[in-house]
Amino acid sequence: MLLVLPILIPLVTAVAALLAWRWRRVQRWMSVLGATALLFVALRLLTSVWRDGIQAVQMGSWPAPFGITVVADLFSAIMVALAGVMGFAVAIYSLSSMDAERESFGYYPLLHILLMGVCGAFLTGDMFNLYVWFEVMLMASFVLLVLGGERAQMEGAIKYVTLNLMSSALFLAAVGILYGMAGTLNMADLAEKLKNVHHPGLVTTLSMLFLIAFGIKAAVFPLFFWLPASYHTPPVAVSAIFAGLLTKVGVYALIRVFTLLFVHDVGYTHRLILVVAGLTMITGVLGAVAQNEFRRILSFHIVSQIGYMIMGLGLFTPLALAGSIFYIIHHIIVKTNLFLVSGVVHRLCGTYELKKLGGLYQVYPGLAILFMIPALSLAGLPPLSGFWAKLTLVQAGLEIQQYEIVAVALAVGMLTLFSMIKIWTEAFWKPSTLNPQSSDNRRRVLSLLFPIVLLALLTVAIGLVAQPFFALAERAADQLINPEAYIRAVLAGTS
Amino acid sequence: METILAVVIGALYATGIYMMLRRSLVKLIIGLGLLSNGANLLIFTVGRLTRARAPFIPEGAETLTPPYADPLPQALILTAIVISFGVLGFAVVLFHRAYQTVGTDDLDEMKATDT
Numbered sequence: 001m002l003l004v005l006p007i008l009i010p011l012v013t014a015v016a017a018l019l020a021w022r023w024r025r026v027q028r029w030m031s032v033l034g035a036t037a038l039l040f041v042a043l044r045l046l047t048s049v050w051r052d053g054i055q056a057v058q059m060g061s062w063p064a065p066f067g068i069t070v071v072a073d074l075f076s077a078i079m080v081a082l083a084g085v086m087g088f089a090v091a092i093y094s095l096s097s098m099d100a101e102r103e104s105f106g107y108y109p110l111l112h113i114l115l116m117g118v119c120g121a122f123l124t125g126d127m128f129n130l131y132v133w134f135e136v137m138l139m140a141s142f143v144l145l146v147l148g149g150e151r152a153q154m155e156g157a158i159k160y161v162t163l164n165l166m167s168s169a170l171f172l173a174a175v176g177i178l179y180g181m182a183g184t185l186n187m188a189d190l191a192e193k194l195k196n197v198h199h200p201g202l203v204t205t206l207s208m209l210f211l212i213a214f215g216i217k218a219a220v221f222p223l224f225f226w227l228p229a230s231y232h233t234p235p236v237a238v239s240a241i242f243a244g245l246l247t248k249v250g251v252y253a254l255i256r257v258f259t260l261l262f263v264h265d266v267g268y269t270h271r272l273i274l275v276v277a278g279l280t281m282i283t284g285v286l287g288a289v290a291q292n293e294f295r296r297i298l299s300f301h302i303v304s305q306i307g308y309m310i311m312g313l314g315l316f317t318p319l320a321l322a323g324s325i326f327y328i329i330h331h332i333i334v335k336t337n338l339f340l341v342s343g344v345v346h347r348l349c350g351t352y353e354l355k356k357l358g359g360l361y362q363v364y365p366g367l368a369i370l371f372m373i374p375a376l377s378l379a380g381l382p383p384l385s386g387f388w389a390k391l392t393l394v395q396a397g398l399e400i401q402q403y404e405i406v407a408v409a410l411a412v413g414m415l416t417l418f419s420m421i422k423i424w425t426e427a428f429w430k431p432s433t434l435n436p437q438s439s440d441n442r443r444r445v446l447s448l449l450f451p452i453v454l455l456a457l458l459t460v461a462i463g464l465v466a467q468p469f470f471a472l473a474e475r476a477a478d479q480l481i482n483p484e485a486y487i488r489a490v491l492a493g494t495s
Numbered sequence: 496m497e498t499i500l501a502v503v504i505g506a507l508y509a510t511g512i513y514m515m516l517r518r519s520l521v522k523l524i525i526g527l528g529l530l531s532n533g534a535n536l537l538i539f540t541v542g543r544l545t546r547a548r549a550p551f552i553p554e555g556a557e558t559l560t561p562p563y564a565d566p567l568p569q570a571l572i573l574t575a576i577v578i579s580f581g582v583l584g585f586a587v588v589l590f591h592r593a594y595q596t597v598g599t600d601d602l603d604e605m606k607a608t609d610t
Contacts, residue, residue, distance in 0.1 A: 128571055135578045139585065146589060154593040155605040158523075161586055162515070165527050168582075172575055173534040179568065180541030229608050 002048060003057045003070050003123065005041045006080050009034060010087075010116035014109040024103045028095055031108040035084075035091035038115060042077075042084030049077040050472070054479065054489035056125065064491045065189040069125035073486050074476035075325060079122040079252055082332045085458070086244040087115045089451035093340055094237045096447045097347070102147050102235065110147070114140035114241065121249050125490055127175050127185040130253065134171065134217070138164050141246060144238045145230060156230030163226040167216035174209035181206065188490035191260050191483055200264055207262035207269050214257070218250025220310060221280040224303045228287060231302070232295035232352070236343030239295060243302055244336035248328060251309045255324065258313055259480040266316055274314025278405050281307030281412040288419045294342045294352040294427065297419055298335070301378065304412055305331050308393060311405055315396050321477035323392035326470060330377065330385040330462060337374040337455040341367070344448050345427060354423065359432020368428045370449070373456040375424065377463065379417035385462035388470065500540045507533035520590045520600040527586065531579040535572045542568025 013034025020026040049055060049072050056071040058064055072080070091111065098107055117137025124130050142164075146157045179185055181202065182193040197203055212223065219227040227247070231239055254273075262269055284304025291297045309331070312324025342352065344367060349357055361368040377384035390413055397406040462469050479485060507529050514526030545564040552559055594600050 128574070132574065132578070135582065139582065142582075142585060142589070146592070149592060149596065151596050152608050154589075154596045156608045157589060158520070158593055158602070158605060159608075161589060162523060162527065165582060165586065166515075166530070169527075169530045169534045172531070173537050176534065176538030176541050176568070176571070179538070179571070180543070225609075233608055 002041065002045055003055055003072055006038060006045065006119040006123065007116055009038045009041060010112040010119065014112040014116065017109040017112065018106070024100065027103065027108045031091050031111065032095070034112055035087045039084035039088040042081040045072060046077040046081045049074055054486055056490045065184050065186045068129050069186055069490050070123050071125035071490050072123055073479045074472070075255070075480055076122045078325065078329065078472065078476055079248070080119050082329060083115060083118050083122065083245055086241060086332060086336055089336060089340070089455055090237050090241045093240070093448060093451045097237050097343055098235065105147060107147060110140050110144050111241070114144065118245050118249055122252060125187050127178060127187060127190065131168070131171055131175055135168065137246070137249065138168065141242065145234050148235065150233070152233040156233035159226045160230040163216055167213050170209060171213035174206060174213055177206055177209070186490065187260055188487040191487055194261055194264070203262065204265050204268060210257050210262070211254070211273070214250050214253045215276070217247065218254055218306055219247050219303050220276050220306055221283050224280070224284070227303060228296060228299045231299040232293065236339055236346065240336045240339035240343070243298065243339050244332045247302060247306055248332055251306060251328065254310065255313050255480065259321070260483050260486065270314050270316045273310055274402070274405055277307045277310040277314050278408045280304065280310065281408055285412045285415040285419070289415060292354050294345065294354060294423065295339065297423060298338050298342065301416065301419065302335060304416065305335065307412070308390070308409065311409060312393055312396065315400060315402060317396055317400060318477050318481050319399060320393065320396035321480055322470070322473040323389065323396050325473040325476050326392055327389040329469060329473065330389045333455050333458050334374040334377045334386065337452055337459070338378065340452050340455070341371045341374070344452065347448065354426035357427040358430045361428040362432065370452050370456055371428065372424070373459055375420035377459045379420050380413045383463045385459050387463065388466045392470070496544055497540060500536060504533050504536050504540065507536065518602045520594060520602065523602065524583070524586055524590055528583055531583070535575050538568050538572050538575070
């Protein structure tokens with residue numbers, strides 16, 4: 001039952017909020033309540049999977065390869081927990097940052113449908129079901145992206161919608177071929193059956209289809225162009241939840257299929273992923289260097305950070321995968337936080353343009369520090385969470401003598417620091433050119449700051465007490481690289 | 496039959512991608528529609544075509560006797576059709592609104608948010 005709750009709670013919240021369509025106040029508190037419940041359940045799920053191992057439930061009591069499986073290994077549980085944390089932070093942040101018009105056109109129901117799609121994608125154990133959850137998530141994200149109907153939103157949405165539909169079509173075709181080849185779509189069953197397929201070349205080709213389909217969603221090189229074109233257009237709460245969760249669903253799917261299903265030709269497929277990872281890091285960070293707008297810089301950094309997550313998959317050792325998972329944990333928290341800070345800056349100064357900003361440190365030193373924590377963590381400075389994530393990946397790379405990718409990772413870390421320092425000097429340090437308005441009443445700003453402080457504390461906590469988080473990532477990676485336990489948990493009692 | 500369908504699928508993909516490469520919003524959406532139909536037909540064909548063998552378990556028997564038409568690809572397609580119908584419906588409305596807001600249907604004019 002615990003396994004299904006992360007999907008059910010957002011659904012119930014969304015439906016309840018839809019029923020309260022006319023009462024915005026009711027919707028807001030339902031949203032916070034639902035997000036809190038989701039966070040609570042997600043943490044319960046994480047501890048329960050940590051204690052008792054992988055859990056699986058068969059829907060409609062059809063036995064495993066026939067029915068739809070919902071399964072949580074440690075990796076899934078970590079992702080669901082992160083989705084819970086992000087949902088909670090953004091739900092609180094939305095309370096005072098979302099405008100009345102968007103609220104009355106269903107912002108809160110959509111937010112929770114998005115969370116439902118994300119949790120569903122993390123928990124499903126069936127390829128076609130994964131496609132369905134992707135579509136649920138995409139549909140909610142489409143509407144969230146265009147809600148408000150500003151010109152920039154429309155232009156960004158066209159690219160976002162087109163490329164994501166394209167990727168869905170590819171994913172669907174790949175699922176069809178997979179079924180034709182193996183006769184099943186249950187992931188655990190597939191892992192067994194794909195070993196016996198007689199055409200390894202065909203399996204590799206199929207894996208490339210999945211790489212492209214998920215690569216578009218994860219925004220890897222050279223398929224990322226929809227991301228910097230669209231992520232800076234919606235309100236900042238929407239940007240933040242997109243930045244935190246959506247691309248990471250793509251990364252999750254990549255890691256899942258390339259550890260469970262397509263491990264027959266690691267020398268080719270994972271090598272390719274490693275090259276893609278390097279190029280993603282470089283192009284993303286160089287794109288960010290060229291930007292001068294707060295949220296555009298952050299958007300490009302999402303791309304470059306995706307490279308690090310994929311890098312661990314490309315190296316494909318237990319330590320590297322643990323590094324990837326640690327990196328995802330760190331990145332989701334930090335990136336969402338940076339977007340939330342950019343929203344506060346916008347609230348105070350009315351612009352995202354770095355050229356027009358300035359002098360924020362003088363007026364709001366507290367906010368400056370709240371920016372500095374995630375920014376330095378993103379760049380990977382000790383003792384913050386990003387340092388340990390990068391250290392693990394670099395160590396994993398050195399261990400198997402992949403010096404090129406390590407060099408790239410370190411250089412990109414440098415350039416990330418440069419970008420963050422650029423925001424710092426432009427927005428916070430240089431002499432003020434405009435007067436920040438402080439007319440906002442205190443309570444509103446407080447509810448904006450609460451999630452930021454929470455996430456910043458989490459970043460510092462992961463940095464200072466890295467061991468338990470690393471142990472979590474290590475065990476999750478161990479489950480990924482030895483999928484027997486996963487397969488047994490799903491297929492138990494059927495064969 | 497497989498050969499014919501393979502050619503049809505190929506043609507659907509080719510025209511779909513060709514349409515998407517045009518600059519007009521309307522052609523873009525036609526392209527997307529063709530692409531998703533191509534994918535649906537692909538699932539149908541790859542799931543093996545079996546003629547006149549309904550997947551019914553005969554009376555007195557416990558399991559199906561092969562060859563029989565696999566119903567699962569058809570269930571998948573049915574789901575996929577419903578999803579792509581909804582998504583395309585949304586896309587039509589979105590593109591219409593975009594046309595109204597931006598005032599053109601030329602994709603080359605919509606570069607304000609690019610870098």
